[in-house]
Amino acid sequence: MRRRGSWEATMAQMDSGQSKRFSVGRVVAWTVAGLAVLLLAIAFSASPFFTVEQGEAGVVLRFGKVVNVASPGLNTKVPVMDRVQYMSTRIEKRVYDKVVSYSRDVQEASIRLSVNYHVPFDKIDEVYSRYGVNYPERVIDPVVPDRLKKVFGQYQAQTVVSDRVKLGQQIEDAIKASVPDGIVVDSVQFENIDFSANYTKAIEAAAQAEAEVRKSRYELERERVESEKRVVQAQAQAQQIRERAQAEADSIRLRGEAEARAIAAKARSFIDNPAYANLIAVERWNGVLPHTMLPGSALPFVPVPLGDTEPAAKPAAGSRAAGPAPAPTSAGAPPAPRPVQ
Structure with missing residues (x-):
């Protein structure tokens, strides 16, 4: 029993020593990592160079005071003392x-x-x-x-x-x-x-009412134009009727005046030339004698002016006397032949 208890005590002491060594190792590892990060930060901040992108400006601050505005590209600063704030020079929205x-x-x-x-x-x-x-x-x-x-x-x-x-x-x-x-x-x-929704509905209703008013005005205007068109057409038709009537009246008047002048001319002809009446009678006679005549009535004929006629020329001496003229024949019959001597 004593040996077993001493062995357990020895094992406990060994476990305690290993735990202490493991804890110390972890602390050392974290310390080294922190130092490495710190060194990197110091090295980065200690760098005298920095870049500015196109469309930006670098405000160089030395202990919080503006000492320079860096333009785009590679620029320098004083390590540790200076820091840079970037601002855009682009058009932003x-x-x-x-x-x-x-x-x-x-x-x-x-x-x-x-x-x-x-x-x-x-x-x-x-x-x-x-x-x-x-x-x-x-x-x-x-x-x-x-x-x-x-x-x-x-x-x-x-x-x-x-x-x-x-x-x-x-x-x-x-x-x-x-x-x-x-x-x-x-x-x-x-x-x-x-x-708002209520105002939008009110606007829509007003717009619809205005559209109806414009439509009514358009229809009234169209009716007015149509009415004026019908009036113009009626006036044009009336004008055409008046012009036709005037033209017909002028034509009748001109024909009457022409006939009056013709009658006047004929009247003057009758007065100036009494034989003109006989000429008119001959022109209007159809050449047919009346079949029935009343006792004592005159036979219509055309008087032929006698005038002074020259006697027929006598035949020359020794020439053969012409026989008697043939008697007239009825219409369409050939003349009678002369007798042979």
Whole structure:
């Protein structure tokens, strides 16, 4: 029993010595790792070189004071004493979404606005000294919603859409005038406006009513034009009828005047030449004698003027006298032959 107890005591002492040695080893390992990290940090901070990316500027601080603004590329600093803060010189964009504003007629609107800005390289030290690296949160963010609400509140809700370009320009001018020197606001985009649901329904109803009014006005205008068209057509037709009637009247008048002149001419002919009546009678006679004549009535004939006729020439001496002239025959019958001597 004594031997067994002594052996257990010996084993316990050996385990205790091994645990102590293991604990010391762990402490040494952690100490070495910490020293290595510290040495790396010291070596890194002690490096006199640093780089600045394109579109950035490096603000060199010596014990917290701005001593230089490094341009893009490889630059130097005093180890341990200097540290570098990086600031962007690019055009940055900040979006302001769901900015609640009220119009002049107290209509609520949710507006989405974006602002593009940048800091010139020669203003980096001034902006950093006054506002630090987080200058957008300190300077731009408080200005944009405030100027937006003030300008938007000057407009009636129904004119916001029609004057959207003008509204956006006024908001941009107000923001530019309020941002301090050193920060350049390049542009402001008035991206979206959402009015309340009730106002949207009211606008839609008003738009529909206005459309109906425009439709009614169009129909009235069309009816007026059609009526004027019908009047013009009726006037044109009446004018045509009047012109035709006038032309017909003029034609009748001209024909009457021509006939009157012809009658007058004939009358003058009868007066100047009594034989003209006989000529008219001959022209109008069809050559047929009347079949029935009343006792004592005159036989219609055409008087032939006798005048002074010359006697027929006598045949020359010794020439053979011509026989008697053949007697007239009835129409269509050949003349009778002369007798042979």
